[in-house]
Amino acid sequence: MVTRTAPSRLTARERARRTARGGAPRSVPAPLLAPALIAVAFLVLPLAALLIRAPWGHLGAALSGSDATQALVLSLWTSTITTGISVLIGVPLAWVLARTSFPGQRLLRALVTLPLVLPPVVGGVALLFAFSRVGMVGRYLDSWFGLTIPFTPLAVIMAQTFVAMPFLIITVEGALRSADQGFEEAAATLGASRMTVFRRVTVPLIAPSLGAGAVLCWARALGEFGATITFAGSFPGQTETMPIAVYYALQTDPDAAIALSLVLLLVSVVVLVSLRDRWLRGGAVS
């Protein structure tokens, strides 16, 4: 068989790049390029539309004309408390999942991560059946303490925690699994109790992943809609978070909806950039 050696053009720059780094040509084959471009367009176009359609001239008026400030403040503080609670109870759970073994552990891990794939509205319904005034737990909270959870800011926090905490748990559990346990052994030989090892060695060593997990958790809580509206409703100032405010504003005042969306978009971009620069680049967990 005769092989045709058909020469192709190689620019000086491309030649230098390939000489220095080696590897395949950088040009993309057409069957891969077209779908890739469609995917990019699909992801970028809606955001571009939002930016183009934004009432840049009277953004301030559009924002103040709604319950935006109230919703933003509510979203920010509930998401922050959600993250705090998730760290306090999620990190110990991540440790238990990563460092111990007991019967049913796999099932427990599956249950813990279920909210990641569960439609949030289902989570909201489940919370309602557990904590409403006639719910399994809620009825006792009501009759013993006179505590009613649904449709309060506490319900917002619970809905967000239900949906967002698994993000923190799986991030931290992964970090604990891949962390070098030699340091923990060394700490033990130096006389540190298991709790001291956890506090002074384990947690500081996984701090980058813990930070990344907390940011992911916070961002997920900030965007929570389905579980929140189901379990907490949408009372302005009480339970109407940013995503819910956007949804309602769209029906009455599209300019306000866009302005609110831009605020959420800005927050997301800030989160992404902070994750990139602080935690994700170069795999800070070594």
Next chain:
Amino acid sequence: MTDAGSGGLVVDAEVSRGGFTLAVSLTAAAGQVVGVLGPNGAGKSTLLSAVAGLIPITAGRITLAGQVMDDAAAGTFVEASRRPVGFVFQDYRLFPHLTVAENVAFSPRARGLGRQAARSAASHWLDRLGLTALADRKPGLLSGGQAQRVALARALAGQPALLLLDEPLSALDAGARLDVQAELRRHLADFAGPCLLVTHDPIEALMLADQLIVLETGRIVQEGSPAQIARQPATAYVAKLVGLNLYVGQADGSQVKLAGGGAFVTADQGQLGDVLVALRPSAILISNQQPQPSSARNTWPAKITGLTLLADRVRLELEGQPSALVDVTPAAVAELSLSPGGQVWLTAKATEIEVYPRSSSQPA
């Protein structure tokens, strides 16, 4: 089992993990450095882990200064964090998020001292190991030798009754190793308790240990003073480590019949029965013609099967009765035109041949 005296370590234990069994009986007296020498996979690190309490033993017991640390039959086990043990790991395991001073203060703090007291305890050890200038550095910025000293300071700062060193010099480059070795020797001499030092480097073992234990596939195959082990290796592994030819044989007064073929006339007339014969590669002479036979010399023909250039000499591998390693100068290789496949004569003086009894438990 011998008594280790007050403050000593007594190990008489078995550890079984996944098909591998370590069975060791050893004692280390206070102030004594016991070197544990052996190839990879011999169970050296398992031994240290068991003594430190990082893994429980499966049978037997470990006592330190008369106190039971682990007793499989009685079900007694002291957790690693409660054992008065300082462990210097092979990879040091300095906490990367803490400064040198915080690393050294870790153990005093974990063992219950207040922040201030722990800091002053740490500064004492930093000073003692010449690390004061590095106190505020993170471990990532230390050289290998510095990290080794910090690891030692951190282990000593907990005021352990027993010191465990796992390949303390293996992470260092050759240049730093000699300095650190001399320094480590000084610090070990200052340490009052027993010390177990694991290594696979015979020089390190000879330099640092008072007593040596050779571990192979989970068992002790030889123990004794470093000088004795270097002169009279009991196994092929040890012989190779110390660079000797080793043969198994039967002695009948003036002659040893070697198990692998051949025989040696020896100067030591007193040996009878199963013996080991050690012969230095540089004590064997090589020539192209058959030398004059003599009662004070052994001569035998051999074929060259390999040549390796060592630092200042050439090591020849020779096949014959018996086979041998022989060291010659590069000049001799040229003069005698030695090359693989060549036939030569070997000569070894009877006085150069070390004959010693082979204990029945020892594999060769």
